[in-house]
Amino acid sequence: MDTGHPEKPPSPLQLTGFAALHLLMFPLVLVTVVFVVVGGVLTVVTVGIPIMLAALPALHWITDQHRQMAARTLGYAVPANRLPTDGAPLMKRLQIWATDPMTWRELTWALVIVPIGFVLSLLTVLLLLIVVTGAFWWYGAPHIMRLRTSLDRVLLSQGHTEKLERRVASLTESRAATVDHSAAELRRIERDLHDGAQARLVALGMTLGLAEDLFARDPEAAHKLVTEARDTTGAALGDLRSVVRGIHPPVLADRGLSGAVEALALDMAVPVRVQNGLSGRPPAPVESAVYFAVAECLANIGKHAGAANGWVELAWAEGTLSTTVGDDGRGGADPNRGTGMRGVMRRLAAFDGTMRVSSPADGPTLITLEVPCVLSSPKTMPSSGTA
Amino acid sequence: MRLVVAEDNALLRDGLIRLLEANGCTIVAAVDNATTLATALRDNDAEGAVLDVRMPPTFTDEGLKAAVAVRAERPGFPVMVLSQYVEQLYARELLASGQGAIGYLLKDRVANVGEFVDGVRRVVAGGTVIDPEVIATIMAKREEPVDRLTAREQEVLALMAEGRSNQAIASALFVSEKAVAKHTNSIFAKLDLPVAEDDNRRVRAVLAWLRV
Numbered sequence: 258m259d260t261g262h263p264e265k266p267p268s269p270l271q272l273t274g275f276a277a278l279h280l281l282m283f284p285l286v287l288v289t290v291v292f293v294v295v296g297g298v299l300t301v302v303t304v305g306i307p308i309m310l311a312a313l314p315a316l317h318w319i320t321d322q323h324r325q326m327a328a329r330t331l332g333y334a335v336p337a338n339r340l341p342t343d344g345a346p347l348m349k350r351l352q353i354w355a356t357d358p359m360t361w362r363e364l365t366w367a368l369v370i371v372p373i374g375f376v377l378s379l380l381t382v383l384l385l386l387i388v389v390t391g392a393f394w395w396y397g398a399p400h401i402m403r404l405r406t407s408l409d410r411v412l413l414s415q416g417h418t419e420k421l422e423r424r425v426a427s428l429t430e431s432r433a434a435t436v437d438h439s440a441a442e443l444r445r446i447e448r449d450l451h452d453g454a455q456a457r458l459v460a461l462g463m464t465l466g467l468a469e470d471l472f473a474r475d476p477e478a479a480h481k482l483v484t485e486a487r488d489t490t491g492a493a494l495g496d497l498r499s500v501v502r503g504i505h506p507p508v509l510a511d512r513g514l515s516g517a518v519e520a521l522a523l524d525m526a527v528p529v530r531v532q533n534g535l536s537g538r539p540p541a542p543v544e545s546a547v548y549f550a551v552a553e554c555l556a557n558i559g560k561h562a563g564a565a566n567g568w569v570e571l572a573w574a575e576g577t578l579s580t581t582v583g584d585d586g587r588g589g590a591d592p593n594r595g596t597g598m599r600g601v602m603r604r605l606a607a608f609d610g611t612m613r614v615s616s617p618a619d620g621p622t623l624i625t626l627e628v629p630c631v632l633s634s635p636k637t638m639p640s641s642g643t644a
Numbered sequence: 645m646r647l648v649v650a651e652d653n654a655l656l657r658d659g660l661i662r663l664l665e666a667n668g669c670t671i672v673a674a675v676d677n678a679t680t681l682a683t684a685l686r687d688n689d690a691e692g693a694v695l696d697v698r699m700p701p702t703f704t705d706e707g708l709k710a711a712v713a714v715r716a717e718r719p720g721f722p723v724m725v726l727s728q729y730v731e732q733l734y735a736r737e738l739l740a741s742g743q744g745a746i747g748y749l750l751k752d753r754v755a756n757v758g759e760f761v762d763g764v765r766r767v768v769a770g771g772t773v774i775d776p777e778v779i780a781t782i783m784a785k786r787e788e789p790v791d792r793l794t795a796r797e798q799e800v801l802a803l804m805a806e807g808r809s810n811q812a813i814a815s816a817l818f819v820s821e822k823a824v825a826k827h828t829n830s831i832f833a834k835l836d837l838p839v840a841e842d843d844n845r846r847v848r849a850v851l852a853w854l855r856v
Contacts, residue, residue: 490755491752494728498729502729508733508734511705512704524732524781526784
């Protein structure tokens with residue numbers, strides 16, 4: 258059954274089918290609820306745990322069926338939004354289920370809505386069965402079933418407030434991370450300028466001052482100092498270049514994400530293939546976040562992977578920019594170990610972006626970065642810099 | 645030498661003109677944006693151009709695009725491209741725009757007037773001058789490059805890519821000019837470059853090395 262948006266609303270006959278299913282599942286709901294309650298009480302003595310491990314998934318299954326029927330009847334999605342338990346060990350899973358507000362909603366649903374709903378569904382089926390009431394059935398079934406499934410939805414899906422609360426919590430977290438990240442970046446830039454270009458310009462001033470003093474007395478030495486001063490300007494410019502690269506690489510401004518990633522790939526020691534499937538340019542902040550993410554991934558390939566080949570794929574579909582960075586190295590990359598990758602995740606989180614790492618022991622490593630964004634048509638972007 | 649100069653920063657443009665004129669060049673046109681640059685390159689009998697990469701109207705890479713465009717129209721037209729930063733990607737694009745007569749240098753290199761003017765001369769004469777920073781990134785990643793070359797021959801080739809003459813290479817490596825000539829001949833032989841005009845072979849050796 259499709260939980261999305263069905264193209265046409267179900268016919269009264271289909272709705273009655275749903276009602277019949279509701280009725281058939283009613284005893285199942287009762288048995289499951291009894292087991293959940295008994296199991297819940299018995300968890301104090303270990304025997305309740307296996308009961309819960311069977312009863313809760315059964316409750317999930319039943320409620321999922323009701324959600325799907327509600328979604329079909331109402332014409333919009335009725336998502337479960339349970340807390341994720343993927344990969345968690347059994348006991349941990351049980352703990353997550355116990356703390357998940359959705360589990361409690363489902364239980365309340367089974368106790369409160371199901372009895373009322375049973376009556377409504379029964380009414381729908383009976384209206385069809387009693388031939389005389391056929392007309393009532395034809396007009397009434399959709400209304401009754403909408404009422405029944407709306408009641409289901411109220412408890413089986415998160416309310417607006419709950420959804421908003423969750424969003425606010427995640428936004429607060431990512432905003433704090435972004436602010437921290439920018440502050441750290443600014444500190445780093447300040448330090449780089451202070452220790453690099455600024456220090457060199459001070460040295461330059463001193464060298465030139467010294468040369469000025471020496472001009473009349475010892476032109477030879479003054480000449481040497483001026484040469485030295487010229488070399489210092491070169492070094493200062495070199496420092497500034499590396500600072501600028503760290504803020505916003507010029508090639509990113511010139512050529513956009515694909516060109517800049519190509520430039521990164523060219524500078525790698527191992528051959529890196531770049532496949533660009535972008536027809537336009539993502540917004541500048543997204544471009545920059547993804548660029549630095551790819552730079553970090555490629556740097557890791559160079560440092561740790563021991564790879565013979567690497568590849569980067571850029572693609573955009575259905576409002577999401579997905580970037581895949583892969584290598585055929587030894588694998589075993591753990592994104593939580595390096596501070597670099599954590600920084601990448603924080604930076605992407607500011608745009609609701611995600612990073613997935615697949616890196617089994619013998620490779621290959623695949624890192625997928627996904628950021629929702631829109632693409633602008635290819636055009637030249639004015640900026641206020643001079644070269 | 646009759647040159648076109650394109651640079652949007654007035655201070656730097658005046659500095660460049662002064663410096664080139666003091667070294668026996670004639671500046672036939674000096675422009676500050678890509679649009680007038682296109683006309684300047686078309687309208688007069690310049691022997692070469694010195695271009696800044698980033699210029700109005702978009703302040704991205706119009707200098708580079710202009711260089712590639714003019715060389716598509718007039719193959720082998722000598723262009724020296726200057727930039728605040730260098731990218732291997734751009735070096736490849738410039739080198740791919742036709743054999744020889746191309747230069748790609750950091751603006752900082754202008755401070756060393758003698759070497760810079762010499763570089764411009766080499767480019768106008770059909771040579772290739774690539775910034776040492778680009779060469780260094782290529783050197784850092786190359787292990788198997790033209791691995792038939794000995795370490796010394798690779799050093800010589802890298803200096804050739806920077807546009808140095810045999811004499812300059814000899815003094816940089818503290819060897820005799822004769823030894824350098826021996827190395828270059830061995831490089832040409834190993835890269836299967838047929839006997840031709842020396843400048844052309846140098847350019848082709850550099851291109852092979854940069855894998856363009």
